[in-house]
Amino acid sequence: MRNFAQLFTDLDRTTKTLGKIKALTEYFQKVSDHDKLWSIALLSHRRPRRTINTTLLGTWASELSGLPAWLFTESYHVVGDLAETITLLLPETAEQSDESLTYWIDFIRSLEPLTIEEKKGKVLWAWNRLDQTERFVFNKLITGGFRMGVSQQLMVKALAKHTGTRENIVAHRLMGNWSPETDTFQQLMLEEDQKDISKPYPFYLAYALEGEVYTLGDPQEWFAEHKWDGIRGQIIVRDRQLFVWSRGEELVTDKYPEFATLLDILPDGTVLDGEILPFKDDQPLSFNHLQTRIGRKTLSAKVLKEVPVSFVTYDILEWEGIDIRNWTMEARRRKVEEICSAEHPVLRLSALVNFETWEELAQERSRARDLFSEGIMLKRKESIYRNGRRRGDWWKWKIDPFTVDAVMIYAMHGAGRRANLYTDYTFAAWDGEQLVPFTKAYSGLTDDEIREVDRWIKQNTIERFGPVRSVKPELVFEIAFEGIAQSTRHKSGIALRFPRIRRWRKDKPASEADRIENLRKLL
Amino acid sequence: MGLLEFTERGIYCPKADVYLDPWKPVDRAVISHGHSDHARWGHKNYLCSATAAPVIRHRLQLDTIETANYGEPVYIHGVQFSFHPAGHIPGSAQIRVEHKGEVWVFTGDYKLEPDGLSEPFELVRCQNFITESTFGLPVYHWKPQQEIFDEINAWWRKNQSEGRVSVIAGYTLGKSQRLLKNVDVSIGKIIVHGAVDAVNQVMRQQGIALPETHRVTKDSRKQDFDGALVICPPSAVGSPWIRRFLPYSLGIASGWMSLRGARRRRGADRGFPLSDHVDWKSLNIAVRETGAEKVFVTHGYSEVFSQWLSENGIESHVVKTEYEGELSEMVEGTATTPAGTGENIPVTTNDTPNDDTEQL
Numbered sequence: 001m002r003n004f005a006q007l008f009t010d011l012d013r014t015t016k017t018l019g020k021i022k023a024l025t026e027y028f029q030k031v032s033d034h035d036k037l038w039s040i041a042l043l044s045h046r047r048p049r050r051t052i053n054t055t056l057l058g059t060w061a062s063e064l065s066g067l068p069a070w071l072f073t074e075s076y077h078v079v080g081d082l083a084e085t086i087t088l089l090l091p092e093t094a095e096q097s098d099e100s101l102t103y104w105i106d107f108i109r110s111l112e113p114l115t116i117e118e119k120k121g122k123v124l125w126a127w128n129r130l131d132q133t134e135r136f137v138f139n140k141l142i143t144g145g146f147r148m149g150v151s152q153q154l155m156v157k158a159l160a161k162h163t164g165t166r167e168n169i170v171a172h173r174l175m176g177n178w179s180p181e182t183d184t185f186q187q188l189m190l191e192e193d194q195k196d197i198s199k200p201y202p203f204y205l206a207y208a209l210e211g212e213v214y215t216l217g218d219p220q221e222w223f224a225e226h227k228w229d230g231i232r233g234q235i236i237v238r239d240r241q242l243f244v245w246s247r248g249e250e251l252v253t254d255k256y257p258e259f260a261t262l263l264d265i266l267p268d269g270t271v272l273d274g275e276i277l278p279f280k281d282d283q284p285l286s287f288n289h290l291q292t293r294i295g296r297k298t299l300s301a302k303v304l305k306e307v308p309v310s311f312v313t314y315d316i317l318e319w320e321g322i323d324i325r326n327w328t329m330e331a332r333r334r335k336v337e338e339i340c341s342a343e344h345p346v347l348r349l350s351a352l353v354n355f356e357t358w359e360e361l362a363q364e365r366s367r368a369r370d371l372f373s374e375g376i377m378l379k380r381k382e383s384i385y386r387n388g389r390r391r392g393d394w395w396k397w398k399i400d401p402f403t404v405d406a407v408m409i410y411a412m413h414g415a416g417r418r419a420n421l422y423t424d425y426t427f428a429a430w431d432g433e434q435l436v437p438f439t440k441a442y443s444g445l446t447d448d449e450i451r452e453v454d455r456w457i458k459q460n461t462i463e464r465f466g467p468v469r470s471v472k473p474e475l476v477f478e479i480a481f482e483g484i485a486q487s488t489r490h491k492s493g494i495a496l497r498f499p500r501i502r503r504w505r506k507d508k509p510a511s512e513a514d515r516i517e518n519l520r521k522l523l
Numbered sequence: 524m525g526l527l528e529f530t531e532r533g534i535y536c537p538k539a540d541v542y543l544d545p546w547k548p549v550d551r552a553v554i555s556h557g558h559s560d561h562a563r564w565g566h567k568n569y570l571c572s573a574t575a576a577p578v579i580r581h582r583l584q585l586d587t588i589e590t591a592n593y594g595e596p597v598y599i600h601g602v603q604f605s606f607h608p609a610g611h612i613p614g615s616a617q618i619r620v621e622h623k624g625e626v627w628v629f630t631g632d633y634k635l636e637p638d639g640l641s642e643p644f645e646l647v648r649c650q651n652f653i654t655e656s657t658f659g660l661p662v663y664h665w666k667p668q669q670e671i672f673d674e675i676n677a678w679w680r681k682n683q684s685e686g687r688v689s690v691i692a693g694y695t696l697g698k699s700q701r702l703l704k705n706v707d708v709s710i711g712k713i714i715v716h717g718a719v720d721a722v723n724q725v726m727r728q729q730g731i732a733l734p735e736t737h738r739v740t741k742d743s744r745k746q747d748f749d750g751a752l753v754i755c756p757p758s759a760v761g762s763p764w765i766r767r768f769l770p771y772s773l774g775i776a777s778g779w780m781s782l783r784g785a786r787r788r789r790g791a792d793r794g795f796p797l798s799d800h801v802d803w804k805s806l807n808i809a810v811r812e813t814g815a816e817k818v819f820v821t822h823g824y825s826e827v828f829s830q831w832l833s834e835n836g837i838e839s840h841v842v843k844t845e846y847e848g849e850l851s852e853m854v855e856g857t858a859t860t861p862a863g864t865g866e867n868i869p870v871t872t873n874d875t876p877n878d879d880t881e882q883l
Contacts (some may be wrong), residue, residue: 012783015790067661068834074827075662080784086780088662149787419784447788 003031004039004101005133011148017288020150024158030119033072033185034102040188041180042146043155050144051111052119053080057143060120061086066125077467080419087132096131108142126330144510153388171202171387177251197238200245200319201271201325203388206377206394213378213397214358221381224353224361226373228312228395230277231294235259237266238321244276257299258346264293265347266339271323272313279310284372287497308454311334314350314377315339317385325385329393332385357400367398374482400485401480404519405500407435407510408475411457412468414442422457422469423450425501429480429492429516435473436516438492439481442499451503476505476513484522494519524626526602527651529819534629534653536620542566543618543629546845553604555631557582557696560847570597574642575614575727575827576724577698581783591830593642609633610644611799612697612732619647626815628819632846634798634803638668638703640731641697644776652815653842657800658778664803665778668705668865673742676707678793683711683750688768690753692760693776693792695719697799699754700726700733702776706752708734709775710880714748739767760791778802810837822846824839 010023023091028036040045062072067089067443079085097104107126111119123142130138140146157172160167164456176199209216209313216222232247242263246254253259256276264273278285293299316335333352340349355378356363365376375398385395406427414423424442428435441455444454453475461469480502485497494516533545533552538551542549543656548565548691557578562571564583571579573590578590582720591597593616597604602809606616620627627650637643675691682689693699695869699719706713715723715736723733736754737747748768759765778798779785786794800823810818812831818839820829825841834838 012786013793015792049762071661071827071831074824075660077781078660079662079823088664232592284750414554418788419782421788 001097001099001104001130001134002100003027004035005131005137007039008137008213009101012255012382021156021158021161022154024150025161028158028162028169032100032102032352035100037183037185037188038105039103040155040159040174040185043148043150044152044174045147046111047144047146048141048177049112050142051108051340052123052142053104054143056116057086057123057139058082060123061089061127064124065091066090072464076338077413078420080413080415081145083136083143083145086139087136090127090135093128093131095154097129104138104144105141108138109155134142149200165189168202172199175200175202175249176245177390181226193209197241198243198245198251198314199234200234200236200243200249201323203232203234203247203273204394205389206384206396207294207389207391207509209225209378209395209397213362215463216358216378216395219358219361223333223378223379223381224355224364225350225379226353226368226371227313227375227377227398228275228277228284228350229249229372229374230284230290230309230312233276233311234317235262235266235270235272235274236318237270240268242266246276247257255293255299256309257304261307262311262347265342265344267320271316271318272311272336272339273315273317276309277312279348280306280308280313284312286372286485287483308462310346310348312348312350315385326383328381328501329379329382329383329385334383334513351369365397365399365475401482401498401502401505402484402522403480404429404514405476405505405508405512406439406479407473407513408453408471409435409437410468410470411453418450421450422454425453426476427477428473429514429517429519432494435510438490438494438516438519439479439496439499441477441479441501442501444480445504449504473510476508476510478502478505484519486523492516493517494523526620526631527627527653532810533844536599536602538622539604540603541599541601541602541604542569543620544631544846547831550598553618554579554711555609555618555629556612558612558632560845562629570604572614572616574729575616577725578614581725582696583722591871593645608642610635610637610641611646613641615641615697617645617647619649626652627651627653628815629653630809632657632800635809635810636665636668638705638799640701641648641799646809646812648812648814651817651819653808653814653819653821654806654810655800655846656806656820656825656828657808658798658822658826658829661712661803663778663781663798663802664804665781665796665798666795670704670876671776672707672796674793675702675774675776675795676710678711678772679706680754682772688748688753688769688771689774690755690765690768690771690778691774692755692757693793694723695756698776698797699723700731701754701797701799702754703733703736710750710752712737713753714751716738716753716759718756718759726789735883739764743767744856752776845871 002025007023007027011020014020056467058072062069076082076085092336111122126138127135144236145192156167156171160170173188234245236243240479242259243251243257246252246257278289293307316332319335337349340347340498353364368375378395378397406429409428410426412424414421424440426437427439430438457469457471460472462472463470477501479498481496483497485495487493526536528537532542532547532549534543537776541551541553543553544555544561545552546563550567551568553570553721556575562579570589573592576588591606593608602870603621607619608632609617610633615631617631618629626649628647630824632655633644635644671692679689691702693702695718713736720738727733753768772792774793774795775789775791776795776797778800780794781796818832819842820839821842821844829839829841840880844865
């Protein structure tokens with residue numbers, strides 16, 4: 001654990017990519033394969049299951065520190081992180097643990113079948129055995145909130161260096177269904193023969209286009225298609241089995257039973273990249289429809305009938321069992337068109353937009369909202385399929401969002417990096433003489449603006465309810481959003497999609513904020 | 524009528540017609556220390572400790588200022604005032620007010636641990652204790668300063684060996700000199716920002732010994748910064764001034780740095796939790812040791828600390844002031860006037876950048 005705690009400290013202490021890679025590589029050199037595997041798992045969000053209720057941890061920590069529960073809660077609001085709050089409030093110890101990371105993870109996993117009293121005994125023992133940083137890491141592990149500020153790409157770089165393997169191979173090996181509980185470091189990283197037939201490829205992600213579209217040069221060098229507003233997915237057919245992966249590296253085959261029929265038309269050794277999209281009567285539906293079936297555990301016949309999905313294909317990564325990501329976009333596109341040539345209700349082709357000039361493409365983009373698309377995707381014909389988010393070959397050129405001017409009426413503390421700052425705001429619009437809250441938003445302000453607003457909130461609080469403050473209805477912000485839907489869960493009757501603060505309207509008094517009717521008109 | 528009252532202009536003694544650290548212009552002000560949220564511009568008469576006077580005179584550009592030595596009583600309309608070391612920065616004082624056996628102490632800002640620079644905190648017994656609570660939460664627990672300076676020295680050495688300049692940000696009055704006084708000067712050269720240097724000069728003139736420092740001039744060349752430690756105000760972070768030290772490692776010295784969220788938010792390479800305010804433990808010790816029957820809690824986590832005291836059988840009240848404790852949390856460098864705010868927002872009217880309260 002000491003090595004892992006040290007890694008944690010080192011990563012925390014540098015904001016520079018090279019420093020982080022160096023810390024990781026040094027760490028990999030020091031620890032056992034077991035610890036390596038668990039570290040990789042933790043850094044790629046494969047945490048062990050939570051075996052203890054976090055409220056209990058808080059209770060035991062305040063007991064041990066001799067503080068009343070309310071003071072623990074106040075502290076938690078300021079710190080914004082339960083694991084850190086507990087660490088800071090526990091009495092100091094002089095102990096240091098010699099046990100490994102794997103030992104402590106096994107320890108945490110072993111708590112599952114125990115009674116609350118037994119769990120308590122074990123957790124208190126652990127707290128007493130660990131020094132401050134180790135305790136923090138332990139608390140992070142046990143609360144299941146472990147994040148270390150290391151991107152997948154960074155870890156891939158460090159692992160590639162450590163094992164002497166190429167980065168894209170490492171990235172691919174880390175994908176899919178492996179677990180430190182059943183696999184070994186050797187199997188995962190070093191063995192050529194991968195037995196996991198469901199393993200997906202890392203997704204290639206586009207950046208948003210900055211600046212004007214004509215800076216991309218000759219339109220002839222680019223493919224354009226609509227940016228469909230669904231769920232990015234990969235369909236894999238191998239050994240007569242079909243797997244569906246979402247971009248969040250989640251295996252979602254069961255959620256889309258419609259795709260089972262694709263086994264009949266797709267040969268083994270095929271991997272398609274595309275968008276899972278609600279489609280009915282040959283028309284795409286809005287994302288709101290898809291949302292109604294995302295969260296469900298079981299899909300009723302009614303849902304399947306009302307919101308059927310299609311797979312809108314735009315790329316192919318494997319064909320006849322061969323990884324073809326290094327083919328050009330143009331070549332891959334030909335293959336996709338060939339595969340999707342038959343009229344099929346579930347497997348569709350993401351059509352190319354025909355355009356000669358950027359002006360023509362801009363015109364097409366302006367129709368996007370009517371087609372339930374989010375804008376235009378641009379892909380360089382010569383480009384290969386890369387890993388992760390990269391600049392240069394793929395761009396998303398989204399349509400401008402809707403906007404509304406709203407008044408801030410509540411504010412709440414943020415968490416993590418934004419702990420102890422009021423960063424989560426609730427906004428209202430006018431309904432007659434009344435301000436009706438209709439959305440929350442938190443991103444979009446600069447750090448300087450956040451501090452300025454935070455300061456204002458603290459000076460203009462009307463009432464406090466725990467971490468929330470109601471404030472004088474004075475500040476007006478422009479809120480941007482991608483869509484709007486009717487909602488029975490909100491008092492205002494509407495729900496916004498991707499609301500965020502676009503700018504602070506210092507020039508507008510609250511009385512000039514928008515009226516709720518204007519929003520309802522967009523429904 | 525009490526001996527001290529809390530008014531819109533500041534803490535007021537009606538008997539003597541005197542204000543303690545007022546935030547609006549008054550005829551007569553008794554000042555605890557030179558930070559701009561306590562020593563404000565625009566009063567007619569100022570009274571402060573003899574060692575705090577040079578900085579206050581310099582910052583507020585005052586011609587005359589009354590002073591008193593620590594412990595020396597000053598009588599105003601029969602009320603006895605005296606200054607007692609607060610351990611916060613050089614010259615900082617708790618203000619003791621006594622009349623007919625009634626004793627009040629106003630702490631201004633303070634800390635109990637000696638910092639090697641400021642006059643060490645003196646415990647003053649009283650019946651009524653007005654205390655700050657900037658870090659009045661149990662999560663704030665300072666390590667002994669030697670541990671922090673060991674970390675700073677190690678960081679400086681490491682940067683040196685890796686060919687980087689060490690830039691450390693701390694506010695200009697107090698923290699910068701505390702850093703200067705306690706780092707291991709044998710490691711290398713120390714460079715200070717102009718705003719820090721101005722305060723250093725005032726302090727040196729009044730006889731406070733500080734290690735040798737260098738200023739950046741237009742003739743300075745890259746190699747002049749080799750292996751150096753640079754001390755600058757938080758407002759210099761991200762400014763063009765700091766770019767000349769590239770490649771550098773950035774450290775920030777502030778009590779706020781004891782929380783990970785604050786450290787990450789600042790994007791500094793290192794956060795050193797070094798504070799000139801009392802932490803939770805010291806705050807409780809101070810309250811207990813004064814023997815006060817009533818405690819008035821000003822800027823900081825005043826509501827929380829006050830409730831804690833009440834639950835522990837000490838009569839306690841929250842006092843709303845305009846000292847910058849909570850307001851200035853996390854605020855970097857410059858004081859900005861939030862839009863659409865009323866007149867009760869403290870805005871520093873002097874031209875000194877308001878970077879000297881604990882406000883990272």
